[in-house]
Amino acid sequence: MSRTYKRWYDHDPLLLEVIELLKNYQTELRAQAEIFLAKIEEKVSKETIDKFIEKVKPLNANSRWYDKDPVISRTVEILRIVPPEAQKICAENFIRTLKEMGIEYESPNKEN
Numbered sequence: 001m002s003r004t005y006k007r008w009y010d011h012d013p014l015l016l017e018v019i020e021l022l023k024n025y026q027t028e029l030r031a032q033a034e035i036f037l038a039k040i041e042e043k044v045s046k047e048t049i050d051k052f053i054e055k056v057k058p059l060n061a062n063s064r065w066y067d068k069d070p071v072i073s074r075t076v077e078i079l080r081i082v083p084p085e086a087q088k089i090c091a092e093n094f095i096r097t098l099k100e101m102g103i104e105y106e107s108p109n110k111e112n
Contacts, residue, residue: 009080018090029072
């Protein structure tokens with residue numbers, strides 16, 4: 001039987017971890033999210049990203065936990081709309097950078 005996921009990020013434990021980290025450490029990770037957005041904007045352009053996010057933005061936008069901060073909101077939206085392969089690369093880079101920053105945390109998805 002195939003597994004049914006409720007949220008768009010539940011299919012990948014690493015992606016789930018990044019979303020949980022963003023949720024729980026918004027203040028600490030805001031600078032990292034800004035760097036992530038800047039790198040994306042270098043490759044595509046801010047205007048293109050703005051237009052695309054506006055088109056794919058769900059109707060319930062502004063009622064989600066990450067909509068309270070525009071940087072975190074844009075970061076999560078970009079993670080949501082890119083292909084799974086890109087999600088995985090972004091998640092791996094985010095976790096690696098977090099460790100390089102010295103932010104210690106216990107992964108909620110860690111298998112014993």
